[in-house]
Every structure is written in structure tokens, then in C-alpha cells.
Amino acid sequence: MSGCLAQPLGKMRYKMLASADFVNKWFSAGVNRDTLRKTPAVIFNHKDLMHSEVLLKGYGLPMQSYPYSFIPATDAFVKAIQLGLGYGMVPELQVQPLLENGTLVDIMPEAQLDVPLYWHHWKRQSQQLDVLTETIVQSAKHILR
Template sequence: MPFQFDHLRTLTALIDEGTFEAAARHLHVTASAVSQRVRAMEQTAGKVLVQRTNPVVPTEAGDAVLRYARQVLLLDREVLSALQVTGRTGGWARVPLAVNADSLSTWFLEALCDLPPELEAAFEIHRDDEEHTTSLLRSGAVMAAVTSTPEAVQGCSVEGLGSMRYRAVCSPAFAERYGTGDPELLLDAPVVNFDRKDDLQDRFLRDLAGSPSRGPRHYIPASEDFARTVLLGFGWGLVPEHQCAQELEAGRLVALSPGHPVEVRLYWQRWNLRSPLLDEVTERVRAGARARLHPL
């Protein structure tokens, strides 16, 4: 193995904790020892692995070593667990995953809630747009991701989960003021976006009206708050079907172009290695997706 085991553990602790001092407290060593181990890894690699910023971030070479380190630590824990080596597994397994906000609020957590407790999985969820979660997988920050990218990240496998269906909706008062029959009427109307990376509303208008929104934008970076902002009449927006079906039926929301839902295809990308823990997480995600998403 090109790196010492303790050095790999030190690198992951440094990136997770953010500073040399915090990593030292986590590992019960001195900050100087953390620094020496990282320098030794850099000498072995022949490249700088971390930027000494606050917080510390890995370089491109550091991303590659970080992925390797996390995989080695996961496999080591599972071997010790399989051999029933008491007290040597390091406690609960840290399972970092990247998930888009709408999946997180509608089906993903329910998919994982019945994971066997003996697996001792401690989840760390990184929330990001489904078009950007693969960057976290590529960097080694996570071991699996829900993404809209069908092309596998290097070292990973990919499989289709299903599509999440969105409906363009607004409040009745908003519909009365701006109209609902012609998508071009929405071009200058207030719109709700999740964040500045969210282009779902613009894609909807490009398809139906040939132009992105020109109206004022509200940015609401939380899935449930996004849906509530639309319900309260701040603007129109694309809301997951599961989050707006009851409000549409009760008349608290109005559908805009009801014959044109937006489908976002979702995929599951994970490290391409055999791991009982990661295999079980994958099976739970598959089952959750089958129950709540539309088939691809």
C-alpha cells in the first residue's frame, strides 16, 4: 500500500474536520503530528494534497487520495466486522451521500429508515442540485449520490432510479393576477427558484414560450419552504408532484400548463466496490425509488 493506514485516516479526518487542530482533537494526537503525516503523504505522492486554507480543502491530487482513503477505511472496517474483531471496527460507519433537496424531502430518508441497525451506519447527507452531486462523488467527499448524470464517474457504477415529475403551479390569487392559460404571460411574472443553480423554471419556459423568465426571482433554498413560498403566492414555480398533489386537488394551488409536466431523470452512482454496507444502502435506495418515482 503506497500510504500508511494511519496517514489515510489522518487525511480523511483533516478534510472532514476542516482544520489541523480539529483533526488532532478527533484523532487524539497533536496538530504537529497531523501536519507531519500529511507532509509524509505528500512526499509519497510527489504532489501537494491539501490547500492550507480555513477550512482545509483537497487539491485535485488530494481528491484522488481522499477517495482511496475512504474506500480503504470502509473495507478495513467491514473486514474487522466480518471477523468479529471486538473493539477494532472504529464504531459506527460514516456514510457520506449526496442527494438533491427534492429527493431528500420526498422519498430518500424514508428509503433509508429501515436499514438494519447492526450495520451501524451514521449518514452524512450533502444536499446539492441533482446536476452537481457528481462533483462531490468525483472529489471523494461522498461514496454515493443521487444525480441526473447517466455517465458513470470514474471508479463508480451507475443505475437508473426513475424520474421525478414536477408540476408548474401557483396560488389562485397569483393566477388571477398574471393569468394561467398562456405560458408567455409567465415570462415577466415573479418566479421562485431554489438557488442560483436552479434552472428548472427557465427550462420550462424555454420549452413552452421560447425564452427564460424575465421576471423578478425569489431564491428559497429549502424544498419544503420552496413549495410553501409558491403556495403563499410569492411567485410560480415547479414543485414535485408528491408535494403539490393535495393542494391542487383542494384548489389551494393552480396548475400552469397541466399537460406539460417536467420530468427529471435520476440515477444512483456509487463506488464500484463490493461492500455489504454500501450494497444494503443501494438496495434500500432502489426500493424507495421504485415506490415513489416514475419509471424511466
């Protein structure tokens, strides 16, 4: 956009996660094409294509071939996965403690996706916005990949 900059911040990693109990119930025979066709998925919203791309590319499964629900609220989305309502693509940063303590399990390590993030801002902006931009860019270096 004319007059704006898109400054790269880094990448946010997404992983295909499920609760440990969910894995025991639905994936006792392993994560494969047959089990994925029967297992409920949780997808953020209809614009979120990460989940469907992973299953299509890795297992040849289009979205209409497996059960899923949309949960378009970040905290509720993670809570649904944590409660065992389905499995889904979650930002690693959002659930790091749940991964570390085993509450959530990475069911497809090969399916992780790194999504580049950008800070969009005016080329010419106020001093306060310059400070905000610099704070965001510096903080992202410590948080993102």
C-alpha cells in the first residue's frame, strides 16, 4: 500500500495438536488416512486453511471427507482441543506450557507450519508510533522464530 511499510517480524509455528486422552481414544491405531476420516477436527474458521491443507497434502483428504467444527475464538478454540472435542492446528506460542506438561500432544510433527508475520505501519508516523513500532519489532525478535 502506498505510504506504508510491511516489516517482517518472524515466523509463528503452528502444530497439529490434541489432548492426550483424545489421542488415546481416536488415534490408538495411529494417525493415518482411515483414522483421520472418522476423527473430529476443530478448525478456527472457514478462512483458516492450514488444517485442510495439511490433511489434503499429507493424506489426500479434502475437507468434506472428515468431521469438523468451527470455533472462531482463540481461547475457546484451544479449550475445545484441550477438552478433547477435536484436534487442530494451534500456535505453539499460545500453548507452550500445555505441550511441556503433556496436556496437549503433537500428533503430526511433520505437519508443523511456520507462518511469517509482518508489522504494517506508515512510512511517516508520529514519534509515539515510531516507539510502538520499535517495541513490537524488538519484542518479536525474542518471541518469534
